[in-house]
Every structure is written in C-alpha cells, then in structure tokens.
Amino acid sequence: xxxxxxSDGAVVWRDGTSNAPDRSRQVRxxxxxxxxxxxxxxxxxxxxxEVGEAFGVSRTVVRAALQGLSHAGxxxxxxxxxxxxxxxxxxxxxxxxxxxxxxxxxxxRASARNYIPKNGKLLRDHCSAEAEALKAGDRRNxxxxxxxxxxxxxxxxxxxxxxxxxxxxxARSSLIxxxxxxxxxSVCGMHEHRAIISALAAKDEDKAAALMIEHLDHIDxxxxxxxxxxxxxxxxxxxxx
Amino acid sequence: xxxxxxSDGAVVWRDGTSNAPDRSRQVRxxxxxxxxxxxxxxxxxxxxxEVGEAFGVSRTVVRAALQGLSHAGxxxxxxxxxxxxxxxxxxxxxxxxxxxxxxxxxxxRASARNYIPKNGKLLRDHCSAEAEALKAGDRRNxxxxxxxxxxxxxxxxxxxxxxxxxxxxxARSSLIxxxxxxxxxSVCGMHEHRAIISALAAKDEDKAAALMIEHLDHIDxxxxxxxxxxxxxxxxxxxxx
DNA sequence: CACGGCGAGATTGTATACAGAAGCGGCCTC
DNA sequence: GAGGCCGCTTCTGTATACAATCTCGCCGTG
Numbered sequence: 001x002x003x004x005x006x007s008d009g010a011v012v013w014r015d016g017t018s019n020a021p022d023r024s025r026q027v028r029x030x031x032x033x034x035x036x037x038x039x040x041x042x043x044x045x046x047x048x049x050e051v052g053e054a055f056g057v058s059r060t061v062v063r064a065a066l067q068g069l070s071h072a073g074x075x076x077x078x079x080x081x082x083x084x085x086x087x088x089x090x091x092x093x094x095x096x097x098x099x100x101x102x103x104x105x106x107x108x109r110a111s112a113r114n115y116i117p118k119n120g121k122l123l124r125d126h127c128s129a130e131a132e133a134l135k136a137g138d139r140r141n142x143x144x145x146x147x148x149x150x151x152x153x154x155x156x157x158x159x160x161x162x163x164x165x166x167x168x169x170x171a172r173s174s175l176i177x178x179x180x181x182x183x184x185x186s187v188c189g190m191h192e193h194r195a196i197i198s199a200l201a202a203k204d205e206d207k208a209a210a211l212m213i214e215h216l217d218h219i220d221x222x223x224x225x226x227x228x229x230x231x232x233x234x235x236x237x238x239x240x241x
Numbered sequence: 242x243x244x245x246x247x248s249d250g251a252v253v254w255r256d257g258t259s260n261a262p263d264r265s266r267q268v269r270x271x272x273x274x275x276x277x278x279x280x281x282x283x284x285x286x287x288x289x290x291e292v293g294e295a296f297g298v299s300r301t302v303v304r305a306a307l308q309g310l311s312h313a314g315x316x317x318x319x320x321x322x323x324x325x326x327x328x329x330x331x332x333x334x335x336x337x338x339x340x341x342x343x344x345x346x347x348x349x350r351a352s353a354r355n356y357i358p359k360n361g362k363l364l365r366d367h368c369s370a371e372a373e374a375l376k377a378g379d380r381r382n383x384x385x386x387x388x389x390x391x392x393x394x395x396x397x398x399x400x401x402x403x404x405x406x407x408x409x410x411x412a413r414s415s416l417i418x419x420x421x422x423x424x425x426x427s428v429c430g431m432h433e434h435r436a437i438i439s440a441l442a443a444k445d446e447d448k449a450a451a452l453m454i455e456h457l458d459h460i461d462x463x464x465x466x467x468x469x470x471x472x473x474x475x476x477x478x479x480x481x482x
Numbered sequence: 483c484a485c486g487g488c489g490a491g492a493t494t495g496t497a498t499a500c501a502g503a504a505g506c507g508g509c510c511t512c
Numbered sequence: 513g514a515g516g517c518c519g520c521t522t523c524t525g526t527a528t529a530c531a532a533t534c535t536c537g538c539c540g541t542g
Contacts, residue, residue, distance in 0.1 A: 022320065023496085048524070058497045059524090060301075067305060071312045073402075079263065080503050080524055095400045102403070106343050159336045161314075162343070165406050264526085289494070299527045300494090321494055321533050 027055050028065035035074050035085055036147065036174040037140040042087035046075065072168045074175065086175055090225040093176040097220050100169050103162055104150065104216060105209035108196065110157035112205040119156050123197045126152060130190050147174060149193050156200075173219070180223040189218055268296050269306035276315050276326055277388065277415040278381040283328035287316065313409045315416065327416055331466040334417040338461050341410050344403055345391065345457060346450035349437065351398035353446040360397050364438045367393060371431050384415060390434050397441075414460070421464040430459055 031051070034040045046066060048059045055062070066083045069075035075083050088096070111119075126149055133141040147170040154163035192215040199208035272292070275281045287307060289300040296303070307324045310316035317327050329337070352360075367390055374382040388411040395404035433456040440449035 049522095060496055060498090063524090064304075064308060067308060068312060071309060081505095082524065092402070095402045098400055099402050099406070102344065102347050159339055161333070161336045161340050161410075165340075169402075290492095301526055301528090304494090322535090323494065 023055075023057055024061045024064040024068075027051070027057060027061060028068045030055065031065060031069060032072075032074060032171060033144070035069075036171050037143050038174070038178045039140070040085050042085050042175055042179055044085040046083040046085065048082070073172050086172070087179065088172060088176055090180070093180060093223065093225055096169055096172050096176060097216065097223075100166070100173065101213065101216050103166055103169070104153075105212050107154050107157040107159070107162060107166065108200075108208040108212040109205040110159065111153045112200050112203050112208040114156055114158050115200045115203055117201075120197060120201050123149070123152060123200075124194075127190060127193050127197065130193065134190065143174060143177075146190070146193075147171070153196075176223065177219075180225055182222050182224055189215065192218065264296075264298050265302045265305040265309075268292070268298060268302060269309045271296070272306060272310060273313075273315060273412060274385070276310075277412050278384050279415070279419045280381070281326050283326050283416055283420055285326045287324040287326065289323070314413050327413070328420065329413060329417055331421070334421060334464065334466055337410055337413050337417060338457065341407070341414065342454060342457050344407055344410070345394075346453050348395050348398040348400075348403060348407065349441075349449040349453040350446040351400065352394045353441045353444050353449040355397055355399050356441045356444055358442075361438060361442050364390070364393060364434075364441075368431060368434050368438065371434065375431065384418075387431075387434075388412070388415060394437075417464065418460075421466050421468075423463050423465055430456065433459065 031040070031046070040046075048062045048066070051066075052059050052062045066075055066077065070077045070083070073088075074086050076086050077083050126145065130142065130145045130149065133145055150170055151163065151167055154166045157163070192211065196208055196211045196215065199211055272281070272287070281287075289303045289307070292307075293300050293303045307316055307318065311318045311324065314329075315327050316324050318324050367386065371383065371386045371390065374386055391411055392404065392408055395407045398404065433452065437449055437452045437456065440452055
C-alpha cells in the first residue's frame with residue numbers, strides 16, 4: 001500500500017503502522033508499548049542482539065527501532081555502550097509536564113471546536129474500556145488507555161503535529177509516573193475524562209481547557225519529584241510478548 | 242542526542258554534536274542545514290548511495306541520518322521508494338504555524354522570566370550577525386540565523402523539550418517558506434527580533450509574548466498558502482560541503 | 483494507435499561480517 | 513593485601529553482500 005499526497009495539501013499522512021509490513025516499526029511499537037506500560041523499567045539495557053533475538057530480526061532492524069525511540073525520548077543511546085530505557089530526572093519530568101500544560105488546553109479547545117457527535121461516542125466507548133480495565137485490575141491496559149484518551153483528543157483537535165508531540169509527551173509521562181508516581185494506579189482520574197467529554201459535547205472551549213488543566217494538575221500532584229533520586233540501576237529482563 | 246543524567250536530577254542534555262565522532266549525526270546535520278537554507282529543494286530525492294558517496298560513508302550511516310530527518314518531518318520516507326525532502330502541503334503548513342503560535346509566546350514569557358544580562362548580549366550579537374548577513378545579501382546565513390534566534394530564545398526559556406519541538410517547527414517553517422513564501426527574503430523582520438530583546442530586558446513577559454505573536458503573524462502573512470500547488474520538482478544536486 | 487503485460491535495471495530492506503571501543507577479571511608489582 | 517596494568521570478552525559502529533521490490537521502457541496485441 002502506498003502513501004498518497006494530494007495537491008491541495010490534504011495529506012493523509014498517518015504513520016504506516018497498520019498495513020505496512022515494516023518490521024522496524026513493529027519492533028519500535030512493541031518496545032514502546034512495553035516501556036509505556038512499565039514492563040520494561042527505566043534504565044533497563046536494551047541489547048541489540050537480545051532484542052533482535054526476541055523479535056526474530058537482525059540488529060539492523062533493531063537499531064532503527066532504537067534510534068526512533070531515542071528520538072522520542074523513551075530510550076537513551078550511549079555511544080559504544082548501547083541503548084537503555086530512559087530514566088528522566090526530576091527536571092526533565094517537570095519540563096514534560098510543563099509542555100503538556102501548555103499544549104493540552106489548546107488541544108482541548110480545538111477538540112471542542114471540531115467536536116461532532118461521532119467523536120462523543122468514540123470517546124465514551126474509550127472511557128468505558130478504561131473503566132473496565134481499571135475494574136479488572138488490568139494495570140497495563142489501564143495505563144495505555146488512559147494515555148490514548150489524551151491522544152484521541154489530539155486527533156479530534158486536528159493538528160497532527162501537535163498530536164505527534166503530545167504522543168511523545170504522553171509516552172514520557174508514563175515513564176515519569178513509573179519513576180515518581182505515588183499511588184501509581186490512579187494514573188488518570190477517569191471521571192475527569194468523562195467531564196472533559198461533557199465539556200466537548202457542550203462545545204464549551206473554556207471549560208474543556210480548564211478541566212484539562214485541572215486534570216493535568218491532578219496527575220502532576222500524584223508525583224513526588226523530590227524524594228525519588230533518579231533511581232538506582234535495576235536490571236530486569238521482562239520482555240514477555 | 243545524548244542525555245546525561247546526574248544523580249541529583251540535573252540533566253545536562255547536550256546534543257553530542259561537538260565531541261562525538263558520530264558520523265550519522267554529522268550527515269544528518271549537514272543534510273538538515275542544506276534543506277533548511279534551501280540548497281536542497283522540497284521533493285528532491287535523497288538516494289542512499291548518492292548521499293553516502295557525497296559524504297564518504299556507507300548506506301548504513303546515511304539510512305540512520307535519513308530516518309532521523311524523517312522523524313523531524315524534514316524528509317519523507319516511502320517504503321521501497323526512498324527518501325525525499327519533505328514538501329509540506331498547505332494544511333501541514335498551517336498546522337506548523339499554529340503550533341508555533343501556541344508554543345513561542347510561552348517561550349517568550351519564559352525567556353523574559355529567566356532573562357539575565359548575559360543573554361541580552363548574546364542575542365544582540367546574534368541580531369548583528371543577522372543584520373550583517375542580510376546586508377551582504379547572504380540569504381543562506383540570513384535564513385539560518387533568523388531561525389536560530391528563535392531557538393536561542395527557547396534555550397533561554399529553559400524548557401529543553403519545548404526547545405527541541407521548536408527546533409523541528411523552525412526547520413519545517415523554512416521548508417514552508419521555500420514553498421509558499423512571497424518575498425522570501427524578508428524572512429524574519431530583524432527589527433522585531435530587536436524589539437523582543439528589549440521586552441526581555443525589561444522582563445515584560447506580556448509584551449514579549451505579544452511581540453512574538455505579532456512577529457509570527459508577520460511571517461505567516463508573507464505566505465501564500467492558496468496559490469502554490471505543492472509544486473512539481475526537478476532533481477538538483479547542490480551539496481557543496 | 484492505444485493499452486497492458488513483461489523483463490532488465492536500479493534502489494531499497496535486511497542480514498551478516500568485520501573492526502574498534504568499553505568493561506571485566508586476572509595477574510603482577512609494590 | 514591493595515592497587516594498577518594488561519589481556520580477553522562482549523558489545524556496538526560500520527561496511528558490504530544478497531534478496532525483495534519498484535520503475536520504466538519495450539513489445540505484442542486488440
């Protein structure tokens with residue numbers, strides 16, 4: 001399948017995640033998923049050989065995936081030493097959340113502007129899935145869905161560039177929560193998600209933005225950036241696919 | 242991009258440009274520079290072999306560089322077809338500038354907050370260099386310096402994550418100006434840069450933000466997003482290193 | 483004359499081989 | 513016994529070889 005570009009700029013440029021038999025991206029996505037839902041702890045070493053063997057691909061492919069993750073800030077590459085799951089410091093954590101506080105209210109506004117009923121159904125279904133995962137104690141899916149909610153909002157907002165930025169920020173947030181989260185579980189107040197949906201449905205931009213700020217503040221207040229020293233060096237090996 | 246993490250959380254996150262004999266990054270930077278200052282036109286094909294020969298490296302290194310540029314939105318990769326200098330459509334262009342209008346005022350505010358006299362000197366010197374390049378008709382350097390001014394502001398602002406995002410946005414802006422710019426030359430009203438510096442020196446956050454918005458609007462108004470169809474493209478070869 | 487299939491050439495996708503750097507342990511020295 | 517030096521091992525960095533896929537021109541047919 002090809003990627004079509006139209007003259008008027010209606011570029012439907014979705015990352016070729018779905019249909020492309022792009023092995024490197026598959027590995028990248030799998031690793032990102034594993035990092036985001038805390039199966040791979042910060043500072044875990046990602047040896048090229050090891051990862052390659054796990055996915056049945058050569059180091060070439062793995063390297064491409066790791067470089068992509070590095071660009072997204074989920075992995076740090078150290079020359080001649082290898083790749084490690086990122087372990088953001090307190091300062092970096094603050095900057096990530098500052099960036100989110102800047103971007104997400106604007107996204108919420110845009111979503112309210114662009115809102116159509118179909119969005120509401122999708123978002124509500126999403127929230128139900130979240131609730132279900134949370135109730136079932138399925139922490140992995142709860143975390144993933146919680147982040148995806150914010151991403152879906154960004155998609156509705158319509159600015160694909162901001163959406164991609166936010167994707168990075170959310171992924172990194174997940175790392176940060178893994179390192180500094182207090183409760184860890186109540187990652188994202190799901191009720192707040194529902195409240196935001198209501199504001200969108202009412203096309204109330206200001207309210208949507210305000211609720212988003214409040215929501216982010218709640219997530220932020222669940223962090224303890226002081227107490228936790230960057231983290232020692234646990235070396236775990238859990239790549240259960 | 243290497244990330245050094247200290248135990249106290251003081252993350253010094255320097256691009257490994259200077260000391261690292263990282264060939265892939267060198268190629269990436271050279272290509273980015275060539276794209277940004279319009280030596281490489283949008284839609285130009287970047288053949289791996291060709292680029293590799295130009296820099297005297299193997300395709301392995303080139304591929305890494307191209308993938309990085311693709312992630313930054315300066316290059317589009319098409320599977321089994323190769324890499325091309327990106328040719329953003331009108332919609333994408335609007336999104337880039339919308340993102341800048343969102344991020345840069347905040348950066349201006351932060352810069353005003355963090356301002357110390359040393360910054361003023363650096364920025365004024367930078368402006369002088371801009372003026373000089375402009376007067377000398379050195380379009381390449383004028384464009385580059387004009388963009389770098391915004392980046393320096395982001396550095397002063399202190400949020401490295403936003404600074405990196407902005408770096409991407411500025412690079413892409415350069416592409417957009419190449420495609421849709423009317424005058425093309427008055428890329429960035431330099432006087433507006435000076436005005437912003439004054440606002441920073443006065444630590445007047447609101448004024449700095451307002452001036453920044455105005456500045457971005459001016460750049461934006463120099464674009465003609467309607468008229469220009471993405472543009473067909475020749476194959477030029479101007480990689481003067 | 484137009485259209486569609488087909489094959490040669492070119493270009494990318496992936497694997498593998500080799501070279502060089504970092505880490506580790508043993509051994510020697512003081 | 514402690515510390516430092518030097519080899520080995522393991523890993524990454526880079527180049528290259530081979531396979532898969534696409535492009536484009538050619539030729540045959542309707």
